[in-house]
Amino acid sequence: MSYSLLVMKFGGTNMGDSAAIRHSASLAGRSIKEGIKVVVVVSAMAGVTNQLLKLADAAQSGDIASANDEIAAMRTRHFTAAQELGAAPDSETVREIREMHETLRQAVYGVYLLRELTPRSRDLIVAFGERLSAPLMSLALEQQGFRAKHVSGGEAGILTDTHFGNARPLPNTYERVKDRLSGFLSAGVTPVVAGFMGETEKGAITTLGRGGTDFSATIVGKALGADEVWAWKDVDGVMSADPRVVRDARNIEVLSYGEVMELAYFGAKVLHPLAVTPLKESGIPLRVKSAADPDFPGTLVKAEAHNESGHPVKAVTAIKNVSLITVTGAGVLGVPEVIASVFTAIARENITLLMVSQSSSMSNVSLAVPSTDAERALIALRTGLAGELNVEEQNNVAVLAIVGSGMRGQRGVSAKLFNALAENGVNVLMISQGSSELNISVAIEGAQVDAATTAVHAAFGLGQAVAAD
Template identity: 45%
Template sequence: MKFGGTSVGDQDCIGRVVEILKHYYTAGNELCVVVSAMSGVTDQLHAIAAEVEGARDEPPIDVFIVSMRARHGKVLQAVAPGEYDIVMRIINERLENLRNILTAVDNLRELTPRSRDYIISFGERLSALIVSAALREAGIPSRALNGCEAGIRTNDRHGCAEVLPESSSHIRSRVVPLLGESVPVIMGYMGCTADGIVTTLGRSGSDYSAAIVGAAIDADEIWIWTDVDGVMTADPRIIEDARVLSDVSYREAMELSFFGAKVLHPRSIEPAMQKGILVRVKNTFNPGAPGSCVVDKSAPDHRVVKAITYIDKVSLINITGAQMIGRPGVARAIFSALGEYEVNIMMISQGSSEANISLIVDDEHLAAALAALNEVLKKGYIQEVGHDRNVVAVAVVGVGMAGSPGIAGQIFTALGREGINLMMISQGSSEVNISFVVKQADGQRAVRVLHEEFGLAEES
């Protein structure tokens, strides 16, 4: 079971988590827990690290440490008063370590990727201690483990590390012996290299941690506890009558997560899929709700479209040039350059004339992408590079779309009726996902139009 930041955000939230775990533990289940940092803490750690690096005057390191101690100490006192002295001593030691690394960054005026990973891992280092202490306070034996202690081995790609295959045997040997007699609480989002250097797993990396651990210990199920009732047909903040899906396939869940559905991390599906483990998405604040199941094959539905999602904070790049037509090596030059600059490409579309290639990249990667393409421009492979930041990518997802004629026509006809202009279209050969790009001002309206067009608010 993985509990996200909102699920462990304060003493009341952690109290709910303990009640949930106690219910399933006393029923005879073997439980392994992965936790995120308390809500907002990782963002605060990112912010203080950046502030310290760029500070001209004395940065507020002491103020930050005091606030972290106060917040976590207050929650610990509320959920585990009998454990307070012992656990608070460990929290203080870790906060001193955090103070030391922040002071070093201040002195050097340099924040390396390795230092940043070490700093932002402290949210989980503190929250796991508190959850584990709260379980012991409730009479459930528990031990907190960091990612290294749990056996999560990664490469050295700081900020978005990949978990290595040998992790499975490490995790099994370290976690399985603890099950049954206790509930291990593992710090999500973090792992370490073979040399013991701390790494982090990227956005929503605690989901990835949970999936890796669940697959390694051959769990019967992997449960993701969050603050919504399950995987939904659309973002409920945009679509008021968005519906919880009782089940989605692994492929559908992966497509939805890649395109902005934040319930699951994209990489959290693959380890479960490889082992055929059911992933269940549940709401910590409404534990009685059935939630959603992610399975190999979802139940038949008369609707071919399952859900609609969109992702903002992306940029459209258009690459043009008559010299691209029929010239071997152009695509290789473009994508090799982007790869060397570590640009993640989210969508690709190429016209049949070969004179145009369109890409979607995250806003954070735009500058690097333009720098990479400028190198290609100098070599004469392309003629012009343009970009537009005021766009969103919309994805229409459903395994039923495969082999169902007319879906693309229905999508684009509905959008045309509403006067929504398409800037780019992309469809994979799997036919599980049709994606397109529209102006940012039209993004939410496009989602509403298609949600209504395919009747996604209606029960089966």
């Protein structure tokens, strides 16, 4: 296929050091040399986002010395990368990196003085990762003979709501991005966009949630009407299971938007769960490609499902570190107002619900939430519900899901899943199937999740390549 415009996203591993950045720039350069217009969207250097979160927490707890040590280490790492990419000590890139680290230090010192880390402050601090890596990619492209210009997410036109930490683009984002980036492309300049971030209408920096650089790339792709969005990763594409757990996991050639959203939501860390949402209306495909093997086609994500003979299930995935919270009360939960108050209490705390199940007797409802949110969920439910309701928690749980559009109307899929679990002594704590029939998910004991994933992958023959219909 011939392309005229591609959006390429490079993740943290592909921005890990000067060598990785240089290689990533060369991947973009391959297409630019062919006359294709390219917009590059970058993540922070590998590990930097976690480093920023850590130093922000240290400042909040009063440990400013530790926070400053982390900032100094980050500054050295970025300076070293810039120098290895060819930046002179008095260059614009080095000056910009120095100024951004000073601004970061001031922001962190403000958190230390107040002993308060608000969602707004956290977003300001954590977005420095992408703001610092974008100049390095721009430099690498220029050193390879291409004209490039780096911009922050806000400067690129990504306008969001004020939901700091998990912001969503506003409807006028797409027109703004088109207006701001089209000029660069027309002038033969490759825009390098700092991913993961946007800004509110008042100019406050927001982030799009962990893995949000995928989301940034698809927002840009929709805005510019790209032929495809390419997400460069350190894997061959979307796999049938986590290859670190299942040795014969294989690349999936084609997935639908719905399938990849289910996979991302249920623990496959290849894409942000909302990454394909901007592409659905315009039908722009997304391709997950391997930076180590750029000629391998990877996984194509598009509108239509692509079913394989004998493979109703495409993949098995899992979320670890889950807690089950069960609300019980004899018959009371059948009252609509009580059910509403359960979900209102959870929504007020902005807690992600991974699974929900209610008994047919209406005497209990079970909620699966990330363990990191369990304590907040318990407090919210115990303070927000009537006294006759009991709230209990079970820790060390995992959610395992099978995903595939071929399951729709297919008999025997559930039986095969539960037989595979039973034969391997896996106890099922909770079951859920979406009305779309794209997935069946079960909550199981956390200690059994790797064995269960391997068993289910084998039961559905996912390690064996099958010809497409």
